[in-house]
Amino acid sequence: MILLEAGDRIDEIRRYLDATLEEFQSLLEKAGGFDDTKVGNGWHPASIKETISTVAPIPPSDILEKVKSLRWRALGMALSNFPRTRTLKIEFEQPCLRYHPYWIAKAYHECFFFRGASYQVRTSEDVVAVEVEGKLRNLILRDPKASSYLEEFKKRLEKATGLMPTSPRFFILDGVTELAMKHKETSLCLDAHGRNDSQIERFLRRKPPLQQISSVDQLRRNNESVETMPLHETRDSVIRRLSEAVVEPPKTFTRILSNRFEITQLMLLYLPVYEIRYQYAKKEGIARVNGSTGELLS
Numbered sequence: 001m002i003l004l005e006a007g008d009r010i011d012e013i014r015r016y017l018d019a020t021l022e023e024f025q026s027l028l029e030k031a032g033g034f035d036d037t038k039v040g041n042g043w044h045p046a047s048i049k050e051t052i053s054t055v056a057p058i059p060p061s062d063i064l065e066k067v068k069s070l071r072w073r074a075l076g077m078a079l080s081n082f083p084r085t086r087t088l089k090i091e092f093e094q095p096c097l098r099y100h101p102y103w104i105a106k107a108y109h110e111c112f113f114f115r116g117a118s119y120q121v122r123t124s125e126d127v128v129a130v131e132v133e134g135k136l137r138n139l140i141l142r143d144p145k146a147s148s149y150l151e152e153f154k155k156r157l158e159k160a161t162g163l164m165p166t167s168p169r170f171f172i173l174d175g176v177t178e179l180a181m182k183h184k185e186t187s188l189c190l191d192a193h194g195r196n197d198s199q200i201e202r203f204l205r206r207k208p209p210l211q212q213i214s215s216v217d218q219l220r221r222n223n224e225s226v227e228t229m230p231l232h233e234t235r236d237s238v239i240r241r242l243s244e245a246v247v248e249p250p251k252t253f254t255r256i257l258s259n260r261f262e263i264t265q266l267m268l269l270y271l272p273v274y275e276i277r278y279q280y281a282k283k284e285g286i287a288r289v290n291g292s293t294g295e296l297l298s
Contacts, residue, residue, distance in 0.1 A: 032255060034256050034259055037256045037258055038261070039260045042107055043261055045235075048235075048266055050266040052212065052213050052216065052267075054213060054269065054270040055272065055291075056209070056272075057292060058293075060095040063289055064092060064276065066294040067289060090279070091278060095274040095289075096227075096275045097225075097226050098275060099216075099226065099227070099229065099272055100270070101191075101228070101269070102190060102191055102197065102200050102269045102271060103190040103194075104189055104200075104265060105238050105265060105266050105267070106263070106265040107186055107187075107242040107243075108186070108264065109183070109246040109261050109262075110181065110183045110258070111250060111258065112258040113179075113253040113254075113255065113257060114179055114256075115250070116177060117178050118175070120173075123139065123171065130171050132173060138171060138172075139171050186242060186245040188241060189204065190238065192230065200269070200271065208293075210269070238266070242263060246261070271292070272292060273290065273297065274288070275287070276288075276289065
């Protein structure tokens with residue numbers, strides 16, 4: 001996946017900001033419509049290749065000890081307040097390792113665009129006329145409206161006593177062309193069915209030691225019995241959701257200079273999850289544990 005380097009992107013922005021009058025006019029002539037100025041890998045999903053990563057699992061024996069030490073809380077049983085239940089025994093089976101797939105994706109949309117505008121330019125009280133680029137601009141007296149009863153009373157009192165300040169003067173500068181920028185970022189942490197997963201998001205904030213692999217087959221290299229859970233959310237669907245989250249034309253524009261949709265991360269993370277069956281008071285259940293941290297998932 002080819003990405004625009006941060007330095008190149010900053011240079012592009014500086015080039016727009018430092019443009020002379022002639023260069024600005026040249027940029028305006030090169031600009032086009034929203035669909036004519038697309039740049040970035042996000043507009044070409046076929047060219048994007050996801051990376052595949054995983055994290056090393058904790059040995060099964062250590063996981064089992066962690067689950068046993070958590071006791072009632074780890075199994076989601078709020079029964080420890082009852083003395084009779086404390087004497088009952090929980091029986092655990094051996095942990096079963098399964099790798100659960102998650103989509104981790106980040107993208108941004110950045111749009112430079114031109115739009116028309118007009119400004120109200122305030123002048124000094126002694127100004128009687130203004131000329132801008134050979135055109136005489138009419139001065140307008142602004143009569144501020146009172147926003148409350150007290151302000152209205154104050155205004156009338158000042159007018160009656162002759163102490164009312166001079167109304168501010170301004171002129172309209174129209175026919176202005178603005179170069180503006182719109183920037184928006186987004187990120188997704190999705191489970192195999194495309195649902196947002198806050199647990200995996202918190203897990204990644206800790207910056208775990210991810211290991212990049214070439215294929216899912218590497219997960220079974222040391223243990224053929226290891227299972228990988230099926231993936232239902234497709235790569236194209238993830239990219240479409242990124243686009244829907246960030247790509248949006250400016251509300252007002254005349255021409256688009258740059259319409260960049262960049263996917264900065266597209267990773268398929270296979271998280272090791274231990275499933276441990278247990279029996280308690282003739283009832284059975286399954287505890288699912290993050291195989292990298294030992295934390296309870298469900």
